[in-house]
Amino acid sequence: MAGDIGEGMAEIATGALAARAVEPERGEMSPGATGHTQESACLNCGTPLAGPHCHNCGQRAHVHRTLRAFFHDLLHGVLHFEGKTWRTLPLLVWQPGKLTREYIDGRRASYVSPIALFLFVVFLSFAVFSLVGGSQAFAPDISGLDQVRSAYATNEKQLAELREDRERNLDDPADLAEIDERIAELEDDQRGLRMVIGGVGTEFETNFREGFEQNPLPEGNAITAAWEKAAANPQLTIYKLQTNAYKFSWMLIPLSVPFVWLLFPFSRRFKGYDHTVFTTYSIAFMVALAAVSSLLFYFGMPGIGGLLLFYAPYHMYRQIRGAYGTSRFGALWRMLALSLFAWIAITFFFMAIGWMAGY
Numbered sequence: 001m002a003g004d005i006g007e008g009m010a011e012i013a014t015g016a017l018a019a020r021a022v023e024p025e026r027g028e029m030s031p032g033a034t035g036h037t038q039e040s041a042c043l044n045c046g047t048p049l050a051g052p053h054c055h056n057c058g059q060r061a062h063v064h065r066t067l068r069a070f071f072h073d074l075l076h077g078v079l080h081f082e083g084k085t086w087r088t089l090p091l092l093v094w095q096p097g098k099l100t101r102e103y104i105d106g107r108r109a110s111y112v113s114p115i116a117l118f119l120f121v122v123f124l125s126f127a128v129f130s131l132v133g134g135s136q137a138f139a140p141d142i143s144g145l146d147q148v149r150s151a152y153a154t155n156e157k158q159l160a161e162l163r164e165d166r167e168r169n170l171d172d173p174a175d176l177a178e179i180d181e182r183i184a185e186l187e188d189d190q191r192g193l194r195m196v197i198g199g200v201g202t203e204f205e206t207n208f209r210e211g212f213e214q215n216p217l218p219e220g221n222a223i224t225a226a227w228e229k230a231a232a233n234p235q236l237t238i239y240k241l242q243t244n245a246y247k248f249s250w251m252l253i254p255l256s257v258p259f260v261w262l263l264f265p266f267s268r269r270f271k272g273y274d275h276t277v278f279t280t281y282s283i284a285f286m287v288a289l290a291a292v293s294s295l296l297f298y299f300g301m302p303g304i305g306g307l308l309l310f311y312a313p314y315h316m317y318r319q320i321r322g323a324y325g326t327s328r329f330g331a332l333w334r335m336l337a338l339s340l341f342a343w344i345a346i347t348f349f350f351m352a353i354g355w356m357a358g359y
Contacts, residue, residue, distance in 0.1 A: 096323070252349055
């Protein structure tokens with residue numbers, strides 16, 4: 001297991017090594033009062049130990065059996081909470097090209113692997129998205145809806161009265177112009193109120209279906225069938241897309257790699273592995289950026305959240321230039337192309353998860 005085991009563990013390990021040097025056989029294979037063991041052979045495969053790790057199977061020589069060690073393993077296993085995380089994240093944010101190139105070239109001991117970082121970021125980010133939105137983001141907001149409907153009905157009465165007045169004042173140009181202006185204002189208000197009423201609650205689903213019925217797709221193809229199924233229950237459709245986006249987020253990697261390859265087609269220097277590492281680190285950062293921006297929007301800082309999103313293209317530029325060693329112009333045009341490719345890959349991704357969700 002990579003990583004540190006904490007300050008207390010280091011002190012206890014030092015004592016254990018000293019005890020083993022004095023009496024190497026004493027207490028072997030059994031825990032002491034502190035919950036730690038002092039082994040001369042690997043507890044996993046039985047190979048005699050010649051260092052802090054078994055040279056046969058790789059297991060640590062020192063086995064800890066304390067609650068503190070258990071919770072350290074929990075943090076390490078679930079959150080990958082160790083020193084290399086703090087070395088990887090700053091580079092991912094500001095020097096992604098250096099991080100990508102060093103990992104590809106084999107300098108990996110100090111960094112979290114691309115796929116581990118990707119899974120870690122996706123796990124936390126979808127927790128953030130659930131916090132700031134979740135299923136409530138698509139629940140109907142009916143607060144104030146009765147007031148909106150009441151205002152709409154009042155405006156309708158006023159419009160009817162104004163139209164009657166207009167008929168009675170056809171011979172008076174001044175009054176007619178004033179009435180027409182008032183009618184135009186009320187009709188404009190009514191359009192806005194209709195959008196509010198039509199977009200809330202079950203009326204949204206009704207309008208969704210009515211829109212499909214008025215503009216049907218050609219019959220006899222899979223797209224039509226999927227569209228009809230989505231139109232029948234829009235809220236369920238959105239929920240399924242949310243759920244499957246989390247489960248199948250890894251699909252973004254194989255969907256994106258071919259587009260990155262197109263930036264360096266038939267290159268003898270850069271292989272598929274290079275593009276995969278580049279893609280995985282890049283997607284991990286973009287997902288994290290979206291999560292941070294969502295939090296800022298949620299806590300009432302939309303300006304900062306919006307500005308952060310503008311960093312995404314610059315991050316692509318820096319990663320391309322650092323990872324592939326291109327010129328400024330070469331990185332710039334590839335960044336523009338990659339920005340377009342990213343949206344195409346996202347479209348394919350949602351089409352794929354829609355298909356897997358049964359649409």
